[in-house]
Amino acid sequence: MPMAAADIEALIVAGIPDARVEITDLAGDGDHYAARVVSASFAGQPRIKQHQAVYAALGDRMGGVLHALQLTTAVE
Amino acid sequence: MTDQTQERIAGLVNGADVLLFMKGSPLFPQCGFSSRAIAILQHLNVEFDSVDVLQDQEVRQGIKAYSDWPTIPQLYVKGEFVGGSDIMMEMYESGELAQLFADQGVTPA
Numbered sequence: 001m002p003m004a005a006a007d008i009e010a011l012i013v014a015g016i017p018d019a020r021v022e023i024t025d026l027a028g029d030g031d032h033y034a035a036r037v038v039s040a041s042f043a044g045q046p047r048i049k050q051h052q053a054v055y056a057a058l059g060d061r062m063g064g065v066l067h068a069l070q071l072t073t074a075v076e
Numbered sequence: 077m078t079d080q081t082q083e084r085i086a087g088l089v090n091g092a093d094v095l096l097f098m099k100g101s102p103l104f105p106q107c108g109f110s111s112r113a114i115a116i117l118q119h120l121n122v123e124f125d126s127v128d129v130l131q132d133q134e135v136r137q138g139i140k141a142y143s144d145w146p147t148i149p150q151l152y153v154k155g156e157f158v159g160g161s162d163i164m165m166e167m168y169e170s171g172e173l174a175q176l177f178a179d180q181g182v183t184p185a
Contacts, residue, residue: 047163048145055146063146068109071162 002030003065008058012037015057018076032068040076047073081138088135089142089152093182094124097139098149102126109161113149116161116168123183154180 005023012021012035019039026032035054042050050073055062062069089095094117100106102114117124129136129148140146143157151158153176158164167173 047166048157048159051159051163052144060146063140067147072166 003061004030005033008033008035008066008069011059011061012054012057016041016053020076026068026070032070033066034070034072036072036074038074038076042073042075050075078134078138081134082142085135085138085142088127090155092125092152093154093180094122094177095152096124096126096149097129097135097152098126099128099130101128106130107148109147110149113151113161113164116164116173117151118185120168120174120177121185122177123185153177153182 005025009021009023013019016037016039018041019037021038022036024034026034037050037054039053042053045053051071054071054073058066058069096110096113096117098105098110098113100110102118105111105114114126127135129139136148139148139150143150145157145160147160149161151160151164158173158176159167164173167176
């Protein structure tokens with residue numbers, strides 16, 4: 001089941017309240033997205049931890065319905 | 077994950093300097109992300125081993141708990157989890173991945 005871009009963004013912001021999220025629908029099929037997440041909370045964290053924070057916000061959807069999310073993170 | 081699966085994964089991870097858990101094989105990657113990971117490793121010209129998780133359901137599920145990472149591919153260098161294909165791409169573009177391999181004394185292919 002694909003997910004709407006707005007739902008992905010809402011989940012990320014629920015988990016990381018100060019996050020600025022840009023979602024791009026890569027294939028136009030509601031199934032292949034790129035997400036860029038910028039947050040001050042990432043400061044001082046290695047990239048793995050930044051990605052894990054986003055994955056935690058997405059819960060078990062990541063790797064499941066969201067098997068094709070291309071993720072970029074950056075510090076505010 | 078059973079202890080046995082955990083042990084098997086630990087054995088795989090510690091048994092190769094550079095190990096990629098992927099879908100498919102280096103010659104026939106079965107998803108775009110795995111294909112991208114292979115391309116990066118080949119560009120950096122390092123010797124690596126790979127595990128095809130599609131051939132082993134226990135490893136396919138177990139590796140996600142082992143690394144606390146929900147997706148495949150996953151790159152390990154000297155037993156340490158580095159990240160998935162997005163992190164590999166970011167590190168490749170910034171030169172960090174080449175630096176990591178150099179620092180770890182990884183064998184060129």
